[in-house]
């Protein structure tokens with residue numbers, strides 16, 4: 263075996279030295295690599311049967327992962343292929359001839375492994391034919407269907423085992439940003455993606471966010487919507503909400519005032535405070551020498567009757583061309599509430615999550631002109647929008 267490998271290594275070295283990248287057929291090269299992968303799988307399977315992993319006091323998968331520098335998932339895959347490839351002559355033949363790639367070979371070997379005694383050798387040639395015709399993704403999906411048809415109970419059990427692998431973590435980072443990581447079961451993952459994708463559409467001229475940023479904003483919008491609906495289960499007797507603590511000076515944005523704090527001591531900027539204050543529940547806490555001496559009654563910035571009247575008037579986000587329905591908007595104070603703007607219909611306009619942020623953090627200005635609203639871009643965007651669509655009048 264050592265000699266064989268030396269021969270192969272020397273051939274590979276010669277190939278590398280002599281071959282001009284422009285004259286190597288990528289399809290043929292890929293077929294050679296896939297063929298070698300198949301060979302590696304069989305070699306690893308033999309090593310497992312000999313018990314090489316036991317000498318190293320490792321599981322077969324860990325031994326392969328360490329020996330070949332692979333992830334444990336890839337190592338388990340190689341062992342599965344190695345176990346079945348020799349007993350699947352039509353598959354091995356198609357791989358050797360470069361008719362199917364290693365990934366399709368692996369899909370067939372996994373199907374063989376999952377079906378156990380329910381695998382019908384008479385179907386092997388037909389399976390190879392499907393692997394030839396379909397893309398790797400489509401072929402994998404086909405294998406899943408074949409598995410489900412031949413062994414529904416086994417499919418169910420595997421799905422339940424997979425479900426055990428689900429996890430989700432949201433961790434605050436040192437700078438107050440949050441990192442999200444996790445694995446979701448197929449149904450939750452699909453729902454998560456569908457919900458976010460529907461909210462993460464490009465919002466037209468001036469929307470410079472990349473896809474990842476739009477997905478992050480979509481999650482924010484989704485959470486904002488559900489919190490505002492007030493239908494989430496109560497915790498300790500109150501609806502889930504985000505608590506922000508600030509001083510009167512901070513709320514007014516006075517120079518030198520301390521920054522507002524979220525729970526956990528994370529600081530947030532004045533523009534965001536102004537946005538959140540547009541529609542929130544306010545509690546006044548009076549302190550003297552850091553001692554609480556009075557707690558006022560919690561009041562909504564916007565009274566329910568005013569909110570209903572506003573919803574009836576606006577029916578959707580009033581930003582030109584935006585069709586977010588009223589249930590997905592927040593009332594915005596044209597003259598900011600924190601700067602003394604009154605809470606009446608004349609001073610309120612419904613804006614969706616994205617456009618509300620554009621106005622506060624993004625620096626756009628809303629001006630009421632009769633029954634309509636005009637949206638003026640900040641100075642830095644004026645030239646860019648000079649030739650763009652007319653954003654002056656709301657639809």
Ligand SMILES: [Zn+2]
Pocket residue numbers: 536537540593594595618621622
């Ligand atoms: Zn606002």
Ligand SMILES: [Zn+2]
Pocket residue numbers: 579580581584585586613614615616617
């Ligand atoms: Zn909008």
